[in-house]
Amino acid sequence: MAKVTKEAVERIIEAIGGKDNIASATHCVTRLRFALHDESKVDKEALENHELVRGSFSTSGQFQVIIGQGTVEKVYKEMMAITGMEDSSKEETKAAAEKNLNIIQRLVKTLADIFIPIIPAIVTAGLLMGINNLLTAPDIFFTGQSVIDVYPQWADLADIIHLIANTAFVFLPGLIGWSAVKKFGGSPLLGIVLGLMLVHPDLLNAWAYGEAQEAGEIPTWNIFGLEIQQIGYQGQVLPILFASYILAQIEIFLRKRVHDSIQMLVVAPVALLITGFLAFIAIGPIMFTIGDAITSVFVGVFDQAAAIGGLLYGLIYAPLVITGLHHTFLAVDLQLIGSTGVTFLWPILALSNIAQGAACLAIMFVTRNENTKGLSISSSISAFLGVTEPAMFGVNLRFRFPFICAIIGSGIAGMFITINNVVAPAIGVGGLPGIFSIQAGGWLAFAIGMVIALIVPFVLTYLWAKFKKVEV
Incomplete structure (x- = not known):
């Protein structure tokens, strides 16, 4: 990782629209979290090419810049010194960010904050x-x-x-x-x-x-x-x-x-x-x-057209994560478990996470950039264990085509396990450990689904990068 300098942090501030564009700022373990006055002023290309930045994304009214564990604290401290801003708590930054949300986004954020x-x-x-x-x-x-x-x-x-x-x-x-x-x-x-x-x-x-x-x-x-x-x-x-x-x-x-x-x-x-x-x-x-009506709708769709239901949910889950709408489906999962004893949606979520990790891992084998190699391996491991943000926002969406390859693999895997009636009686870890939360009798089919979610995105991403001669 590059050294944290005053000049490097100043370029991050400039890329997000300058000091005057920051309403509030805080940080978590790996990311800078901003409530900005106008996100259209952000220069994403400058951020993506910055030696300290691993990726950036916007969610729930906050613009987040992925820096990395340990380094983010140094960047934040230097940023506070440069801008003269006072430290903000996560709650204060969230409150400032809520002003940027529309009614639907506020509803989704409310559900997320509850669940x-x-x-x-x-x-x-x-x-x-x-x-x-x-x-x-x-x-x-x-x-x-x-x-x-x-x-x-x-x-x-x-x-x-x-x-x-x-x-x-x-x-x-x-x-x-x-x-x-x-x-x-x-x-x-x-x-x-x-x-x-x-x-x-x-x-x-x-x-x-x-x-x-x-x-x-x-x-x-x-x-x-x-x-x-x-x-x-x-x-x-x-x-x-x-x-x-x-x-x-x-x-x-x-x-x-x-x-x-x-x-x-x-x-x-x-x-x-x-x-x-x-x-x-x-x-x-x-x-x-x-x-019960909501449960009946989902059960009816997946009963009547299991392949289409599994394919569509596998394709759209990762895009839902980008918007934050995926939080609403946690409530649906819990409602399904409460009404029927199992959920057929959550296993697809687990495969989607694996697919994002597989596409991210493929980048490690095609890139010549040492920083990208390190980011790809660490982010893919994180995705395999259920946390997809570093892989999705730091690598896959940054280069775009790995994200597309990942959702294709997720859709195919989701279709396969849905056809084979794979369900989960509970919500577990949304990655490779997810197999332990699958109902007995569906483990073999889910294991095959995991293989699909690993191989298809990896191969597609690798071939896309090689044949299209994409620079990563």
Whole structure:
């Protein structure tokens, strides 16, 4: 990596439109994060040719410049000294960047801010479910039998692992409630209580709702002649999202009007009581119906045209990442898992990440630039482990054709695994480790899909660079 000098940092500042174009700036482990007044003033060609810059991209109203771990701190410190700006927190830069967003972008960012904090819990659950699959699924190590069939003494261990893994999904509304109410400006603790209230053990389990409805045995409350079904919302996303917004708004309204001396006695009880009634009377049933309709649409498309569905989602997922719209599909994945027990979308995501890594790796074999070689190998490893930003924005989009080759490979691989009914009971690590989160019985097909996602983008990128004689 080139040395960090005052002159080099000044050229970065000039490339992003100068000091006056910076509304706020901060940095993370590898990237400078800017909220700019006008992104059209950015000279991307100058940034791409800068010896300190590994790539740049715009997302969620922020313009981000990839520098690299360790070096980014030196660049940021020098930039603060040159511009005379004060350090900004990530939250301050995010707030400044939100001014650049339209309504759709704000909605997507809101969903991202809600779901990203709970991803570690969900991914951990997915990995643990993979371990449980190894112990309980037949025909993996023994023909027609599972590990616990052959070694019954392992059965209780598998049961405990399943309980630990399943907890995040059973109590998913609690996790979403915490994150959503926090995002909407309310008390996170009340969000947890609201979420757990929707999955209280006294309520009819949401997964048993269909059978109970068919048998006419749905328990109800009768409040002054109004019958309210006692249904839980295990694994559901939409009911807790909307209920969290209502709870936060009621809490904010009350805190502004209730005297400080009695806030503890009034605000939380009233907010929870009103939201609870609304959740069981209107929000829950309406959102449950909408959630089921969304699930039915996706299931119907993939049932009727599996090959087309898998191909299209494989082709569009990486472009969705560029826009940030991919965050909305996390909610769809969770809704599918809550309604059907599995998701057929997430396995395609995992293959898309692998494809981006494969295309990035191919660049290492065709480039003569030592910095690009180092960036390609490190970024491809990152993509194979589920983090595609360095590969996608630092290499593939920079040269464009590797990105195209990657989405072609992802589309073919997505089509293959969808035809073979590959699904995941949980969300895991979106790369090579993703195979552990695939439902037993789909591992071989997914493994073949991984081979496709590795070979097709790599070969296409390599051949494109060689035959087109592209300079990288």
